[in-house]
Amino acid sequence: MNALANRRFLKMNGLGNQITVLDLRGTRLLVSADDARAIAAEPRARFDQLMVLHDPQVAGTDAFVRIYNIDGSEAGACGNGTRCVAWAMVADPGMGDPARTSLTLQTKAGLLPVRRESETIFTVDMGAPRLAWDEIPLAEPFEDTSRFELQIGPIDDPILHTPCAVNMGNPHAVFFVEDPYAYNLAQIGPLLENHPIFPDRANIELAAVKAPDHIVLRVWERGAGITQACGSGACAALVAAVRRELSARKAVVSLPGGDLTIEWRESDGHVLMTGAAEFEWEGTLDPSLFESAA
Numbered sequence: 546m547n548a549l550a551n552r553r554f555l556k557m558n559g560l561g562n563q564i565t566v567l568d569l570r571g572t573r574l575l576v577s578a579d580d581a582r583a584i585a586a587e588p589r590a591r592f593d594q595l596m597v598l599h600d601p602q603v604a605g606t607d608a609f610v611r612i613y614n615i616d617g618s619e620a621g622a623c624g625n626g627t628r629c630v631a632w633a634m635v636a637d638p639g640m641g642d643p644a645r646t647s648l649t650l651q652t653k654a655g656l657l658p659v660r661r662e663s664e665t666i667f668t669v670d671m672g673a674p675r676l677a678w679d680e681i682p683l684a685e686p687f688e689d690t691s692r693f694e695l696q697i698g699p700i701d702d703p704i705l706h707t708p709c710a711v712n713m714g715n716p717h718a719v720f721f722v723e724d725p726y727a728y729n730l731a732q733i734g735p736l737l738e739n740h741p742i743f744p745d746r747a748n749i750e751l752a753a754v755k756a757p758d759h760i761v762l763r764v765w766e767r768g769a770g771i772t773q774a775c776g777s778g779a780c781a782a783l784v785a786a787v788r789r790e791l792s793a794r795k796a797v798v799s800l801p802g803g804d805l806t807i808e809w810r811e812s813d814g815h816v817l818m819t820g821a822a823e824f825e826w827e828g829t830l831d832p833s834l835f836e837s838a839a
């Protein structure tokens with residue numbers, strides 16, 4: 546039987562971004578891409594992202610977190626999921642320590658200091674954006690990734706063109722548009738996500754800057770499709786808007802599922818993301834989930 550069978554999971558969301566949290570600290574268990582897809586097949590555990598906690602790898606950190614999209618692919622960042630993990634490590638009766646007001650998590654992309662603002666609001670230091678073409682990564686050199694050649698649709702009348710590339714621990718392409726809701730994102734999202742210019746694929750953002758401190762955003766997520774919210778995408782959109790001199794360094798980013806406050810801090814170049822995390826229910830992984838994957 547799969548060693549993950551019968552393990553407890555938390556179902557949460559970050560502004561409607563569906564998150565499942567699995568605590569494997571104290572074990573040597575690992576989640577494979579097949580395991581992640583099998584867990585997503587359980588309606589009560591279904592997720593956009595699965596956040597798996599492992600024992601800390603660096604002194605002074607609280608956990609190493611591996612992030613899986615629903616397609617089984619791994620990501621280096623998930624802003625909404627990080628806030629949900631922080632909530633669980635403070636407030637969940639099974640694994641939380643209510644005395645904690647700050648934590649440091651680690652993902653493949655680096656360290657993520659988290660501060661608890663209130664019962665359900667957390668601020669994550671998402672680190673500094675990576676902006677060079679080979680850090681996004683892009684498949685060919687671009688001197689200026691704040692606007693690079695990529696378009697979709699008829700050559701002489703493209704639907705979208707000239708995005709801004711930002712890596713927040715994961716790759717993003719931000720297109721600035723008048724109205725993010727005027728596009729058939731379900732149709733164009735996968736074409737852009739899988740475009741050969743993105744060797745690791747990419748998360749695709751449609752951003753409208755409504756005011757220097759307000760951005761409206763829709764996201765097609767790599768490995769998950771259209772989600773209600775994308776924390777790292779909101780960070781990427783703010784960084785892109787500042788690079789394009791369209792916004793201030795701190796703004797509210799309004800996603801379909803709610804608002805995040807994002808700041809690209811002048812002092813150290815780190816991006817801070819503040820927003821909610823919501824607990825929905827808990828459950829255990831049914832052994833039958835893993836039979837076909839076995």
Ligand SMILES: N[C@H](CCC[C@H](N)C(=O)O)C(=O)O
Nearest residue numbers: 620623624625715775776777
């Ligand atoms: N789909 C993303 C990971 C989740 C990002 C998003 N849910 C967030 O809150 O940052 C990727 O493959 O890079």
